[in-house]
Amino acid sequence: MQIIHIIILVAYVALMIGVGLWFSRSKSVSSGEDFMLAGRSLPAPVLAGTLLATFVGSGSIIGAASFIHQYGPFAGMFFFAGTFAGIIVLFFLAKRVHQLSKYTIPQLLEIRFGKPVRIIATIIILVAFIGITAYQFTGAGYIISLITPLSPVKGTIVAAVLITFLALGGGLKSVAWTDFLSIFIVIVALIALAIYVFAVDLGGMATYVNGMEPAKLTLSGGLSPLQLLGYFLPLFLLILGDQNMYQRLAAGASATTARTATIFFFIGALVVITPIILLASGSSVLQPGIEPDMAILSLADPAFSPLALGGLLLTGAFALIVTTGSSYLLTCSGNIVHDLVAQIRRREVSERQALVIGRIGVLCVAVLAYVMVQFFPSVLALQMYAYTMYGVAITPALFAALFWKRATGFAVATAMIVGSAVTIIWEVQGRSEQVNAIVISLPITIAVLVLLSLVTGSRSRDSKAEPAQQSSPGR
Template identity: 50%
Template sequence: MNLVHVSILILYLLGLIATGIWFSRSKKISTGDDFIFAGRQLPTVVMVGTLVATWVGSGTIIGGASFVYSYGPLASLIFFAGTPLGILVLYVLARRIRVSGSYTVPQILEMRFGISVRMLAAAITILAYIGIVAYQFTGGGSIIALVTGLTPGQGATIATLIITFLALGGGLKSVAWSDFFSAAIIVTGLLIAVPLVLGHTDGFTGWWENLPEDATTFSGGLSALALLGYFLPTFLLIIADQNMYQRLGASKDPAAARHAMAGMFFASFLIYFPVIVLATAAITLLPDGDPGDAVLGLASAGLMPTVLGGLILASALAFIITTGSSFLLSVGSNIVYDGFARFSRGELSDRRRIVTHRLTILVIAVLAYVLGTFFPTVLELQMYSYTVYGVALVPPLMAAFFWRRATTPAVLTSMGLGVLVTIGWEQLADSELNAVIVSLPAAVVALVVVSLVTTPRAEALPDELADAEPGGSGPDAPDSGTTDPSTRKEP
């Protein structure tokens, strides 16, 4: 146990808690929009920081590093490619997402396909996001255990309490600003760490020449389908990630939403490049290490200056904490807006929305903590959660935005089949292939075939989902999207 690392970690966590307390004040959080959209007033640079930090959690710091350590740097380029490619898709959709004014992804689907699709999508989102929150608890516990000497279970309990507190306190305002500071620190720390760690491998020459043979190939020893099975879940998740949609909804206007996605695209390389380099170096520098500790192990093993190692460990934990808080906040919105607000007889007051949101966060946190005890590794739970959500939600979302012929029965069939095939494959199949290789084609084929034999809704593409140009008087107006579009009355 390194006392400097422990001290930095404690100070960092106290800073996160102080941020949550500051933004939990009633004058900062007085409406439902304040809680989930930060009042739609986040500066673009903070938007970029929170987008990056929300996406880069234990799935990157632990799960992604584990993949690099196991299969090598070239294969990891394919594994990580899903993020920048998915960001490009979101850049195209950013204007429509901001204009739709939706609180949740299921709400967007209702605008196109009706209430039944919204309810099924909400149930699937809750199922998948509880899993994602669970592996943030597990990943955070691993870092705390690595630094302090506590057991991973004890660390997970501490991570759970802090993650839940941040989500309960100031909502997106506290999460976004803590994201921004954490992103700045960890990017700086990782970039500084790269040349220092390469000094222990004799530069890139030794870094490469000491790798096992399989680790120097683009397959990493995996079959093409197995490698595709690692790429697709990440790619699908980011395209439909409700956190991304809600942060785009928190931007000041549609143009700011696109600027934020462009910033995230470039910032993502500042994370993935050093993670790949550092985790690859760990193959030779820490040959008997735990794959999940490939990056964090370098920081704790004395291979970089003590203060720098402490900052990387602390900010990596902060990334995981804010990612977990973001997903808790997001999945709580499904219960509040897709459930209580959608079916209440009168409009929910801001106070009731905030109270209900906070109560649901507590319940979900408990469920996620319990779930995390059933999966032995972060990477395993990561692939399972990503696949369930991505396979079920991406085909309907793409159809909602781009395919006028898609029908409600087809979407329901596609979503249900995607989930069932994913769960069935994971539970019953004895194969190296991730379920997405089977479940995604099944979901897409079902969507296309059933759409062609059924009748589409009369209003195939609502105005809110059309790609309107800025400056008009229609749904692109900056103040659009302040009410639930799915509750608007038809003329």
């Protein structure tokens, strides 16, 4: 435990609480739209900052770092390639998403496929997003336990309370601006530490290359192409269909603002992910026997970095996790308001009711996320499960709604259920340790969606044509 680390962490938490309290005022958040979409007023820089901070959380600083520590920098590049490919696709979708301006993905799906699909999508999204929120709690708990005398369990509780507070008070306005401020801390911390580790601890690139295991210097890191694909696809599919991304693009001040923000998002991701890959792989040279989850966080130890820089790293990592966790809490509350409560009542809730129910939803999701933490052995395992569940069930349905006119509601609903079931069965049987579930469940989901759409779509067209054929002799 280092006093300087604690001071830096406390200063960051105080700043976040101050921002949260400022945007919690009734003047800033007075309606459901203010709470969920920041009044559709976010400028491009803030929008880009919150997009980046939302997607780069403990899944990157802990989960991805664990992967890179085990398999090397080139495999790490392939791991993150899905993120960049997804951002490029979002650039072309940004204007259309802003114009649709819906609160949730299930709302978009209902317009095309009907209410049953909306309900199924809501359940799947909540299961996946509660999982993503859960590993933010765990990751933040790790960091608190490194900085303070608290155990990881107690640290997780403290983190859960802070993350919940930021989402609970000012909604997306609070979350977006804390994201924007936090991402600067993250960028400074990661770049400064990467420079120090390579210049001082490793003494240059030669030590880095010569000290790494030969398998980690290969393009695959010793993994098969199928295994690599199992890590690429979850991030790619998640970012393409992530409700957080769509909500933030809808919250931009204009459609042009939304598209501009995706350009900044791409650049910011490159700036953040590059030092993550370098630090995690460098850590495998400096401390090959360490727990992989701690590949980057352990570099905050005074043996590897100055106290102030170590404190900045831990606080930056904590900032990433807090902002991501609050974002997913907030988006889950949107599903509860608009896709559960409104459907049960059979009418949309008022703006005032949306604000109250949204805040209650944040609390409920936070409790469920904390419970889910107990069932997964590592952040990486929970990360892959959550990404796969969402990417398999939601992203194909969303793209069918946007781009394939022949897709049918029955086919989409069936594909979502089948894809989710295959993912859960694969996880329960423990097979994801060899090959991630997405490699199996995604092809099955797409096949079911396409084949059933072709069959049910042709039947629908035949049934419409029959009456016309029967009436023709009387003409």
